[in-house]
Structures are given as C-alpha cells and as structure tokens.
Amino acid sequence: MSIAIQLQSVTKKFKDFTAVDQLSFIVNTGEIYGFLGPNGSGKSTSLRMMMGLIKPSDGNIFLFENALATHRSSIMRRVGCIIEKPDFYNYLSAKENIKLFVRANQLKYTAKDYDALFDLVGLRGRETDKVKTYSHGMKQRLGLAQTLLHNPDLIILDEPNTGLDPQGIIDLRYLLLKLNQEQGKTILFSSHILSEVQEICNSMIVINKGKAVAQGKVADLLSLEKLHVVIEVNDEEKMKRILSESQCASFFEKNVSNEFWMNMSKSQIAPFVQLLIENNLEVCRVDYKNQLEAYFLKITQS
Amino acid sequence: MKPLLFFLFCCFSMRAVAGDDSKLLIREINKKFAQVNDYTANVFMKFDIPGVKMNSLNGKVFFKSPNKFRIRTKGIFFLPKQNPLQNISTLLLDTSSYTSVISGYEILNGKNCAIVNIIPLTAKTELILGKFWIDTKNILILKSQITTKNNGTLETNSTYSSLSNYTLPDKLIIKVEIKKIKIPKMMSGDLNKIAKRNADPNALETGTIELVFSNYTINTKFPDTIFTEKGE
Amino acid sequence: MKEFGAILYNELIKTIRRPRSFIGFGVITFICLMLQGAFYHDGKEILSFVTGQLDNIFTVEGKVLNGNLICFVVLQTLIVQMPLLVALVTGDLVSGETASGTIRFLLTRPASRTKIVLAKWIAGLFYTLLLLIILGIFALFVSRAIFGTGDMMALNSEGLTIIRGDDINWRWGGAFLIAFLALGVVSSLANMLSCIMDNSITPIVTVMAIIIVFTIIGMFDLPSFDVIKPYLFTTHMISWRSLFEDPVPIPDIVFSCVVLLVHIIVFVSISIFYFNRKDISA
Numbered sequence: 001m002s003i004a005i006q007l008q009s010v011t012k013k014f015k016d017f018t019a020v021d022q023l024s025f026i027v028n029t030g031e032i033y034g035f036l037g038p039n040g041s042g043k044s045t046s047l048r049m050m051m052g053l054i055k056p057s058d059g060n061i062f063l064f065e066n067a068l069a070t071h072r073s074s075i076m077r078r079v080g081c082i083i084e085k086p087d088f089y090n091y092l093s094a095k096e097n098i099k100l101f102v103r104a105n106q107l108k109y110t111a112k113d114y115d116a117l118f119d120l121v122g123l124r125g126r127e128t129d130k131v132k133t134y135s136h137g138m139k140q141r142l143g144l145a146q147t148l149l150h151n152p153d154l155i156i157l158d159e160p161n162t163g164l165d166p167q168g169i170i171d172l173r174y175l176l177l178k179l180n181q182e183q184g185k186t187i188l189f190s191s192h193i194l195s196e197v198q199e200i201c202n203s204m205i206v207i208n209k210g211k212a213v214a215q216g217k218v219a220d221l222l223s224l225e226k227l228h229v230v231i232e233v234n235d236e237e238k239m240k241r242i243l244s245e246s247q248c249a250s251f252f253e254k255n256v257s258n259e260f261w262m263n264m265s266k267s268q269i270a271p272f273v274q275l276l277i278e279n280n281l282e283v284c285r286v287d288y289k290n291q292l293e294a295y296f297l298k299i300t301q302s
Numbered sequence: 303m304k305p306l307l308f309f310l311f312c313c314f315s316m317r318a319v320a321g322d323d324s325k326l327l328i329r330e331i332n333k334k335f336a337q338v339n340d341y342t343a344n345v346f347m348k349f350d351i352p353g354v355k356m357n358s359l360n361g362k363v364f365f366k367s368p369n370k371f372r373i374r375t376k377g378i379f380f381l382p383k384q385n386p387l388q389n390i391s392t393l394l395l396d397t398s399s400y401t402s403v404i405s406g407y408e409i410l411n412g413k414n415c416a417i418v419n420i421i422p423l424t425a426k427t428e429l430i431l432g433k434f435w436i437d438t439k440n441i442l443i444l445k446s447q448i449t450t451k452n453n454g455t456l457e458t459n460s461t462y463s464s465l466s467n468y469t470l471p472d473k474l475i476i477k478v479e480i481k482k483i484k485i486p487k488m489m490s491g492d493l494n495k496i497a498k499r500n501a502d503p504n505a506l507e508t509g510t511i512e513l514v515f516s517n518y519t520i521n522t523k524f525p526d527t528i529f530t531e532k533g534e
Numbered sequence: 535m536k537e538f539g540a541i542l543y544n545e546l547i548k549t550i551r552r553p554r555s556f557i558g559f560g561v562i563t564f565i566c567l568m569l570q571g572a573f574y575h576d577g578k579e580i581l582s583f584v585t586g587q588l589d590n591i592f593t594v595e596g597k598v599l600n601g602n603l604i605c606f607v608v609l610q611t612l613i614v615q616m617p618l619l620v621a622l623v624t625g626d627l628v629s630g631e632t633a634s635g636t637i638r639f640l641l642t643r644p645a646s647r648t649k650i651v652l653a654k655w656i657a658g659l660f661y662t663l664l665l666l667i668i669l670g671i672f673a674l675f676v677s678r679a680i681f682g683t684g685d686m687m688a689l690n691s692e693g694l695t696i697i698r699g700d701d702i703n704w705r706w707g708g709a710f711l712i713a714f715l716a717l718g719v720v721s722s723l724a725n726m727l728s729c730i731m732d733n734s735i736t737p738i739v740t741v742m743a744i745i746i747v748f749t750i751i752g753m754f755d756l757p758s759f760d761v762i763k764p765y766l767f768t769t770h771m772i773s774w775r776s777l778f779e780d781p782v783p784i785p786d787i788v789f790s791c792v793v794l795l796v797h798i799i800v801f802v803s804i805s806i807f808y809f810n811r812k813d814i815s816a
Binding site: 101105 | 536537540543544547548551552553634635636638639641642643644645811813815
C-alpha cells in the first residue's frame with residue numbers, strides 16, 4: 001500500500017499566530033480519511049497547504065510520495081478538491097464553467113461526457129442555466145462535478161455536505177463509497193456531520209488548536225469508547241438498586257424524573273435492558289449520543 | 303526775409319512736384335492694373351509663421367477685378383487678413399480716398415525706387431498708412447508696407463519677370479508681425495512638453511508667407527461661381 | 535505551451551464575457567458619438583479659441599473641422615477616460631477572483647501561478663486592444679465618414695502644427711500603437727495591484743488616483759515638477775502626440791516608448807513575484 005498524503009511536522013504561522021503546529025499524519029492510498037476539528041482548529045489552513053494555496057512556514061508535504069514544493073504540477077493532475085465552498089463564474093452557465101475547467105485540465109470532453117458528468121451529480125437539465133441562479137446545494141453538486149471531471153486519484157473535500165438536503169447527503173455518501181470501493185480513489189473528507197464521517201471513513205485525524213490530538217483507524221479509536229446512554233424507566237428506586245449491583249454501567253447520574261444517564265459500551269446495552277425487563281421494570285426509552293460526537297467533544301474540550 | 307520766403311517757396315514747390323510725381327506713378331500703376339480683369343495661376347505657398355508649423359502647399363489662385371480672390375487647394379493654409387493680392391489694387395484705384403506723396407528714393411534689388419506714401423483723407427477707413435516702393439523705370443511695386451488699425455503692418459516684397467506689364471508677380475513674400483501662439487497645457491494636453499521659460503510671451507515675431515506664381519492665364523472670363531462654390 | 539494556450543483562452547473568454555467589460559465598449563461609443571455630435575453642431579465655436587489668436591492677422595482657409603481633427607480631440611481623452619475603462623476590467627482580473635473565491639479552483643490546477651498571472655495579464659492587454667480598436671473605429675473612421683478628411687490642425691502648448699492629409703495615416707497608425715503601449719502600462723499597473731490586493735475596487739481606485747495625481751503634476755509648468763515629470767509614466771503616455779509634430783521627434787518618442795516598456799516589465803515582474811508568494815486565505 002502506498003502513501004497518498006504525508007504531512008511531516010507541517011507548521012503555519014501568521015505573524016504571531018500559529019494556525020498549524022507540527023502537524024504530521026499519513027493517508028494511505030485507497031482510504032477514506034476523516035479530517036476533523038472544531039472551528040478555528042487549523043483544518044482549512046491544513047487543507048490549503050496540501051493544495052498549495054498556502055505555503056507552510058515549516059515542514060514538508062508529500063502527495064503520492066512526491067514533494068508538493070517541487071512536483072506541484074504533476075501532483076495536481078491527480079488531485080481534485082473542494083476547499084471551503086465551491087465558487088464559480090456566476091455570469092457563465094454551469095456547462096461553461098465546467099468547460100473552463102476541462103480546458104484548464106487539457107481534457108477532451110464530448111457532449112456525452114458532459115451529460116454523464118451532470119447526470120452523476122444530479123444536475124442534468126440545469127447545465128445551461130447561469131450559475132447565479134443555482135441554489136447553494138446545486139453549487140455543491142457542481143463543485144463535485146468540477147472535482148471529479150479529470151478522474152483524480154485523490155479527492156479532498158472540505159465539508160461537502162454543507163447545503164445538501166438529506167437525499168443529497170445520502171447520494172454523496174454512496175458516491176464517495178462507490179468511488180473508493182469501485183475505483184480505488186483516496187478520499188480526504190472533512191465534515192461537521194460526524195455521523196457521516198463515522199459511516200464512511202476508515203481512518204481519521206482530529207486536530208485542535210493546530211495540533212493533532214487523535215489519529216488512527218476509526219474503529220480502533222472508537223472501540224474503547226463507551227457510549228453515553230440514557231434510559232427512562234417507571235421505577236426509580238428499583239433502577240438505582242439494579243445499577244449499583246450491575247457491572248454494565250460504569251457511572252450513573254439521575255437527571256430529571258426517571259431518566260438515568262450512564263456510560264456503557266454498545267454491546268452492553270441490549271443485555272442491560274434485558275436485565276431491567278427481567279426485574280419487572282418498564283423501560284420507556286433507550287437512547288445514546290453518537291459515539292464519534294461524544295469522542296470528538298471529549299478530546300477537543302479536554 | 304526774402305531768402306526765407308524763397309526757401310519756403312522752394313519747399314512747397316518741391317512738395318507739389320513730389321505729389322504730382324506720386325500721382326503720376328500711381329496713375330501708371332493703375333493703368334497696368336486695369337489691363338487685368340481676371341487671372342488664374344498656379345501658386346506654391348510656403349509658410350513660416352511663429353507658433354505655426356505648416357508644410358508648403360500647391361494651389362490655384364483665381365482673381366477677378368476689382369477684389370474677388372480665392373486660392374483653391376487641398377489643405378489648410380493661412381492668408382493675411384489684409385491680402386495684398388486683393389487689396390493693393392483696390393486701394394490704389396480709389397484715388398479720391400487718399401493723398402499721396404513721394405517720401406524718398408531707395409535702391410531696391412538694384413532698381414531705383416520711389417517711396418510713395420498713401421495717406422487716407424478720412425479717419426473712418428481701416429488704413430492708417432500705405433507705403434509703396436515703386437520701380438520708377440518699369441512702374442512696378444517692388445515693396446509695400448500697409449499699416450491698418452486692426453491688423454498691424456503688413457509688408458510685401460514682389461519680384462517680376464514675364465508678366466511685369468500686368469504687374470503680376472512671379473514671387474510675393476508677405477511679412478507680418480504677430481505674437482507667438484500660446485495654448486494653455488490644460489487645453490492642448492501636451493503634458494509631455496516642458497515649457498520654455500525664457501521667452502517673452504508678449505514679444506512680436508515676424509511671420510512670412512511666400513507665394514510663387516506660375517502658369518498665369520489672363521482675362522479668360524471664368525465664371526464667378528469659382529469664388530462661391532464649395533470644394534477644393 | 536499547450537497548457538498556457540488553454541489557460542489564456544479561458545482568461546480571454548472570462549474577460550470578454552464579464553458584464554463589466556461591456557461598460558468600456560459602451561462608454562467609448564457614447565463619448566465618440568457625443569463629441570462628434572457636439573462638433574457637428576458647434577464645431578466652429580469650439581475651434582475659435584484656437585484660431586482666435588490668429589484672427590487679427592490671418593484668415594484660416596481650408597477645411598479645419600474634419601475627421602482627423604475630431605479624432606485628435608477624442609484621443610486627447612485617452613488620459614482621462616481610457617485608463618479608467620482599462621483599470622475597471624484589468625484591476626479586477628486577479629482580485630475579483632480572490633474576492634469571489636474562484637481563485638481557489640484556478641490555483642489548484644496543474645498550471646503554475648506564473649502562467650496564470652501572465653495569462654491574465656495578456657487577457658488584460660487583449661481587452662485594452664479591443665477598446666482601442668473600437669476607439670479607432672469610432673474616433674477616426676466614423677469621424678472621417680461624417681466630417682470628411684483633410685489636413686489636421688494639431689494643438690500644442692507652443693502653437694499649431696498643420697499636418698497634411700496625405701501625410702497623416704502613418705501617424706495615426708503610430709499614435710494608436712503608442713496609445714496601446716501607454717494603456718498597456720495602465721493595464722499592467724492595475725494587474726499588479728490586483729495581485730496584491732484582495733478586493734475588486736481598491737486596485738481600480740488606486741490606479742485612477744495615481745494617474746490623476748501624475749497628470750496634475752504634468753499640467754503645471756513649475757520648476758519643482760519639471761524635475762520629476764520625465765519619470766512619470768503619464769508624461770510618456772501622451773507621447774503619441776509627438777507624432778503630430780513637425781519634424782517628428784523620433785528620439786523623444788523612442789525614449790518614451792522605452793520608458794513605458796520598462797514600466798510594463800517592472801509591473802509584470804512585481805505581479806509574478808508577489809502572486810507566487812501570496813497565501814490564498816480567501
């Protein structure tokens with residue numbers, strides 16, 4: 001397995017502010033890699049450095065095992081990206097915008113190729129409309145089209161779900177999975193919709209204040225994490241007794257009325273509920289916070 | 303007393319003789335003018351006017367007695383307001399409007415010339431003084447200086463050859479005194495020029511227009527429309 | 535080379551298709567027609583301020599008010615309206631894309647930043663050339679069609695020069711070439727400022743401010759201004775007028791062209807240097 005992206009102690013300083021501090025990570029080819037961090041953590045700066053929009057103050061960036069500083073032109077032929085929101089020339093139509101990018105990439109596109117591309121992103125029939133008439137979601141789709149038109153090996157997406165409706169989010173998820181699984185494309189994917197990241201990413205990195213705070217396989221990072229579970233029952237006293245005797249829940253706290261909050265692993269939820277039923281407790285509600293969301297909050301707020 | 307009276311008598315007599323001589327010269331000149339009802343000629347014009355750069359120009363001149371005049375050519379050119387080709391003959395023909403006297407004699411281009419002064423009899427005319435250097439042998443105006451109220455002094459120098467009998471010159475050089483043209487930079491727009499500072503803006507300079515005539519045709523009775531129709 | 539050609543083609547399309555590009559074409563057409571209308575109606579009165587100085591002594595014969603003179607007058611506005619129209623588009627070529635965000639897509643393509651900024655600069659020059667062609671068509675050919683042709687009375691602060699009609703066409707050719715060079719300086723300056731600044735308006739306003747200040751310095755014949763005038767590009771922007779002098783000061787014109795070319799080279803070099811080092815945070 002080769003390396004698609006490698007950052008080696010990359011630092012970026014703006015006057016007296018350090019936006020990215022000694023950031024290092026590796027993305028292997030064929031991975032879908034999650035890139036997470038709260039607002040202002042240095043995500044956008046890092047992505048811009050990877051795409052050559054910003055020069056690092058220190059450190060090295062390698063894409064496809066070639067230094068970005070010296071092999072930029074050949075690297076960029078294999079990379080497609082959306083940084084921040086996709087922007088277009090509003091006075092041109094969608095198709096005219098795409099034609100500019102096709103020409104910039106020195107591709108030869110037939111009318112069929114354009115049709116297929118607009119079909120892929122769900123904009124067929126609107127390609128001759130001026131981009132200024134497009135909604136935000138449609139621009140996101142057009143941005144995807146622009147990213148994919150030259151069949152890149154590496155796709156870098158900065159919050160691509162922004163502005164998409166639920167169906168659009170699902171379509172994007174399936175598209176990325178398809179590109180990865182069927183075509184072996186490497187995807188670096190930054191998003192605030194943590195459930196999406198958890199669904200599709202193999203590995204991830206979490207950065208905070210410009211530094212990496214956690215990185216590795218998603219399953220490995222989250223397997224040790226207990227879920228934050230809430231169970232509502234009809235008998236408060238009986239519940240307290242069972243919880244104190246049980247080894248499933250490591251902590252409990254009673255919130256309002258008969259709602260109990262506790263930490264337990266996912267695999268322990270079903271047996272614990274079963275135990276409550278066997279003790280003649282009526283279980284009114286079982287719920288848990290998203291695992292990644294809890295993990296994210298834990299490591300970024302600590 | 304008697305010598306004084308004799309002296310005064312001689313002066314007045316000489317003046318009378320000079321006045322009679324000037325009238326004679328003018329009468330002879332006018333006779334020559336009267337021979338020409340109209341003429342056409344080719345003219346080559348050369349200009350040297352302070353503040354104006356203009357290349358020479360070829361044209362055709364048309365004249366009809368007493369004072370119809372036109373030069374037809376392609377292009378822009380300047381002619382003095384007091385055009386001697388137009389005005390001298392008109393001025394001299396009207397003998398009742400002026401008095402004349404020979405103020406002296408001068409050798410001009412090897413020819414003996416009488417300097418005839420023309421003084422208008424009324425203050426209402428444009429003319430202040432006209433001075434003509436007349437070749438006494440060939441009865442030709444070799445030089446003139448005409449001073450008018452509004453147009454300053456205009457000097458002409460003429461040379462003649464084949465058509466001297468008709469007082470039609472081969473070459474006419476016109477000199478005028480003018481202030482050099484100045485246009486503010488804000489109007490002219492030539493911001494790339496640095497102004498010359500030492501020149502006196504009110505100083506008068508001499509401008510010259512040289513006209514060389516050829517291929518005269520005389521008394522062909524061409525139509526008057528030549529002077530009014532548009533075109534070059 | 536192919537890659538540069540493709541980028542250049544893209545830039546040309548973007549420049550020509552932008553709505554604001556048509557402002558320049560419209561303004562030039564309007565100004566030319568307006569001046570032609572004014573001269574058609576009041577031409578003699580307008581000319582009298584020049585011929586008035588000669589009125590006492592000379593009559594001016596011949597067709598003074600002709601298409602050549604009209605074109606000369608219109609071209610005088612080169613220093614005023616043309617730089618603004620050029621800067622309006624060229625000052626926005628880079629900063630406009632930075633402000634709108636399209637610069638991100640542009641710079642994440644294989645083409646180097648140097649190629650991109652050069653392509654934009656050439657596109658700006660092409661637009662400038664188009665403006666001049668339209669100006670030439672309306673100012674010269676339409677004026678000649680309305681007013682006819684003939685000798686031209688060129689005004690200078692030191693007097694008049696009458697250029698003969700059969701000696702004028704090559705001068706017009708040279709004048710428009712020098713005008714293109716002059717406006718090329720404006721285009722290059724605007725492009726340079728566009729690379730440095732991140733919004734559309736500031737480069738345009740800055741270019742106009744520079745031209746206005748330098749032009750005002752050029753207008754006044756003060757000893758302290760005379761020292762710096764040879765170094766101002768606005769002084770040399772109107773060197774096309776020297777083609778309508780007699781004799782034509784060839785060394786002065788060549789010197790002005792060299793000064794203008796040097797300005798262009800300096801501005802383009804700064805553009806490339808700065809753009810290559812710039813962090814795109816927008």
